Amino acid sequence: MADSFADRLLHWYDRHGRHDLPWHHNRNAYRVWVSEIMLQQTQVATVIPYFEAFMARFPNVQALARAPVDDVLSHWSGLGYYARARNLQKAAQSVVEEFGGEFPQSQEQLESLTGIGRSTAAAILAQAYGIRAAILDGNVKRVLARYHAIPGWPGQTRVLNQLWERAEEHTPVQRVRDYTQAIMDLGAMVCTRSRPACESCPLQQDCTAYAAGETALYPGSKPKKAKPEKSTWMIILEDHDGRILLERRPPSGIWGGLWSLPELDPAFGADELQEACERHLGLDCSEPELISGFRHTFSHYHLHIQPARLTVAGGKNAVADRDNRKWLHRHEALGLGLPAPIRTLLTEPEQAALL
The missing domain is CATH 1.10.340.30 (Hypothetical protein; domain 2)
Structure with a gap:
């Protein structure tokens, strides 16, 4: 075989x-x-x-x-x-x-x-x-699961072991x-997730799932679990020189080691952002200008991001440059490792209508 x-x-x-x-x-x-x-x-x-x-x-x-x-x-x-x-x-x-x-x-x-x-x-x-x-990458798992009609989600040890046996065999x-x-x-x-082109497949004649008309059943799906929803304020703080305050995220976890915007607890109301920036960052800021929020999906949760733009009037030295914080012009910031949503916010802040 x-x-x-x-x-x-x-x-x-x-x-x-x-x-x-x-x-x-x-x-x-x-x-x-x-x-x-x-x-x-x-x-x-x-x-x-x-x-x-x-x-x-x-x-x-x-x-x-x-x-x-x-x-x-x-x-x-x-x-x-x-x-x-x-x-x-x-x-x-x-x-x-x-x-x-x-x-x-x-x-x-x-x-x-x-x-x-x-x-x-x-x-x-x-x-x-x-x-x-x-x-045994994702594509190979799908081919072998269908060819041999191996039931179950490949993330399960029992199923994965069977797939490895077949991979070694072939x-x-x-x-x-x-x-x-x-x-x-x-x-x-050819052997794609949906609508596989079985008529073009060189393995069709011996494919167990195809013979049974059950290609859609293989490989088995991961058990579904609802993703939790989280929210955050993302603050675009800009000084009079046009520089933006960025913070480096912790080395582990979501966006680990990347540079991002300062965040504030979503419990703050829009009318509390000025005070929150002063209290947490030591910055005297203008009233916030809200930008349309959006949802970013991670592998295990959804994050609702509400951006707000504030101009810094004074107190910049309270958050001076250091290893985990930098004041940078936009073109300098774009040279760093930024999460895709943050890069978009810095390059296209008007992508959605202002609230």
Whole structure:
């Protein structure tokens, strides 16, 4: 079965697969690794311009290891899941310090690096070194779950173990680099989440879910749980020189390590913002100008953001520049690692009508 599965998949890939992605050029472990991390939770079309800009700024693991963290986060801004960027740099530093700047060629050593799990390590081995190693990203899980009609949500250990068994079973010794790209391409281009193009699938004749007319049942969905709702004031504080006050967020948690706007408790009313800024920041400000609020969704909750713009009249020295606070002109701020909603607020504050 394994030979037939792999052979048919490779034959399809030779004619229909993606052979010209940016990380296929000058292919090495570093470029494969960065692409794999970027592709987690993110589609290829979105990743391509980020990958190219990242490679231009950090062309090798040494450049990434020694770069300022703000520079790394700035080049990640908009991709989301920012822990990936911080872990990427930590792993780069480990490769330089522990492995002499060369990525190891063993599954165990690769998995010892921050942010690299079993599937990512296997992708590096297969794509960069041509070493037989089974991958299991989201696309591959979907292909295998349907082909073998494996019930249940892949986040469950029992289901995941079955999928790993099948992934190992089907991975060939020959052309493993092409095979790993082929099965990811099949999931992304043919065996899609909704409306899979089964008539174009090279595995259709043996696909258990297709035979039963039940492709929509596989893989099983994650049990749904309502996301909690949270709210915050985000304050755009601008001094008479046109500078904005930014604060660096804590290294862990939402938007960890990024620069953001000061926040105030949503319990404050709009007419209390002036007093709140004076009490909490020592700033004498104008009356607030409210900007239309919006909702930003994280993986585990919704955040209702209500922006307000205030002009600082005095007391700037109460919040002087320091490691976690800076007064910056907008063009300087946009060079830092900013969460996407904050970047939008600083570049397009009038995107919605003023309240």
